[in-house]
Amino acid sequence: MTETSKYKELGVDPGKSNVRKIFTKYITNDYPDAFVNIVTDPENPEQVFTMHMDGDGSKIVQRVLHYLETGDATIFQGAVDDAVSMNTGDIAASGFITGKWVITDVININAMNIPKDIIMEQVAKRFKELIDIYNKNGFDMLYFLGGETADLPTQISSMVFDVGIYARTEKNNIVAGNVKPGDKIYGFASDGRARWENADNSGMMSNGVTMARIDLMNKKYAEKYPFLNNKACAYRGKYQINERPEILNTMTVSEAILSPTRQWAIVIKRIIKKLKEKNKLSLLHGISMNTGGGATKIGHIGSGILYRKTMPVVPPIFKLIKDESGESWRNMFETFNCGVGIDIVGGDNKEFRKILEEISKEVHVKMFDLGICDQYEGEKNKVELETPYGFFNNY
Numbered sequence: 001m002t003e004t005s006k007y008k009e010l011g012v013d014p015g016k017s018n019v020r021k022i023f024t025k026y027i028t029n030d031y032p033d034a035f036v037n038i039v040t041d042p043e044n045p046e047q048v049f050t051m052h053m054d055g056d057g058s059k060i061v062q063r064v065l066h067y068l069e070t071g072d073a074t075i076f077q078g079a080v081d082d083a084v085s086m087n088t089g090d091i092a093a094s095g096f097i098t099g100k101w102v103i104t105d106v107i108n109i110n111a112m113n114i115p116k117d118i119i120m121e122q123v124a125k126r127f128k129e130l131i132d133i134y135n136k137n138g139f140d141m142l143y144f145l146g147g148e149t150a151d152l153p154t155q156i157s158s159m160v161f162d163v164g165i166y167a168r169t170e171k172n173n174i175v176a177g178n179v180k181p182g183d184k185i186y187g188f189a190s191d192g193r194a195r196w197e198n199a200d201n202s203g204m205m206s207n208g209v210t211m212a213r214i215d216l217m218n219k220k221y222a223e224k225y226p227f228l229n230n231k232a233c234a235y236r237g238k239y240q241i242n243e244r245p246e247i248l249n250t251m252t253v254s255e256a257i258l259s260p261t262r263q264w265a266i267v268i269k270r271i272i273k274k275l276k277e278k279n280k281l282s283l284l285h286g287i288s289m290n291t292g293g294g295a296t297k298i299g300h301i302g303s304g305i306l307y308r309k310t311m312p313v314v315p316p317i318f319k320l321i322k323d324e325s326g327e328s329w330r331n332m333f334e335t336f337n338c339g340v341g342i343d344i345v346g347g348d349n350k351e352f353r354k355i356l357e358e359i360s361k362e363v364h365v366k367m368f369d370l371g372i373c374d375q376y377e378g379e380k381n382k383v384e385l386e387t388p389y390g391f392f393n394n395y
Helices: 016-026 059-070 073-092 116-136 207-216 219-222 255-258 264-277 296-299 316-327 328-336 350-363
Strands: 048-053 101-109 143-150 159-170 184-189 283-287 305-310 339-344 367-375 384-385 390-391
Touching: 016 255, 016 390, 048 073, 059 159, 059 207, 059 219, 059 255, 059 296, 073 101, 073 116, 073 159, 073 384, 101 116, 116 143, 159 367, 184 305, 184 350, 207 316, 255 316, 264 283, 264 328, 264 339, 264 350, 283 296, 283 305, 296 328, 296 339, 328 384, 339 367, 350 367, 350 390
Parallel strands: 101 143, 305 384
Antiparallel strands: 048 159, 101 159, 184 339, 184 367, 283 339, 305 367, 384 390
């Protein structure tokens, strides 16, 4: 990075570059250009499987603060949406939209500080509801096997909520990341309200939440709830939980931060299904779910590619975070999705684009024409962003 990120100053690596550098040489992966690590089943070479784990991140801390201030226990249900989507969206981006899914969860909690039983009741309720939503959208091989709940009063101050998923599918279903120069890049909006959602979404998803919380939430909460922050990451903002700044329209600041990550697997399944029906699946070359790495996450699929993207105006929550944190726009686009939840990469083909437009209308999620792929001779892929706030090309 050419300048110090405000997010990095809080101890967070937006692109997880060190993690990739350390672990890549040890990981088994038969599809290095795909979005997730995939292994061919040694007992059935026509099938592949993956194992993925992710979670609610520091959003759970905002949920605790929200609950303590409002008494609204349902706010913990969103942790399931975020943790599940961070897994199912990633594996769907590599083509795992048919076959078995086995989901487990891990709750590490300090019950001395937060209401364990209340949280677990809300988590269990939302798991049931969310599985029903997935089943109604064609995911009929999804199993939730429970998981582990650990009381860790000397190790954590509030809670960590993670989900793991094991999935397998036929090899011919994989979206392998075979991106080509000349391919087009399309995007689907992270904000708005999808067909199955019951409330407007700010577009926040599940990355950059630490910075959003620290720089937006009123500093009085640092004194009131010392176990939710520390000296290096103390609340320093001006907004209270239920405050509604004009920029957010009708949303409170906390509602905007806690807007759940959209269930992108539902969108991706519809795209792949329709492409198969039209015999156009070969035109789909790559999908990126824009979490860690934000608008630059697309650089992790394919090889030898320069991704040239033109980004839309960002949703209000990101403008608010930018203004209150003092973060640069360059770093904002590397930390946050900035309004585009998933990128779809495929052949420059009118029918391919038409299918994406049809899915956009079906699911009530806006689609963007983002750009094009060029050849890149460097060791890694490169991403260039033309944005309403400047041109950034050093990713």
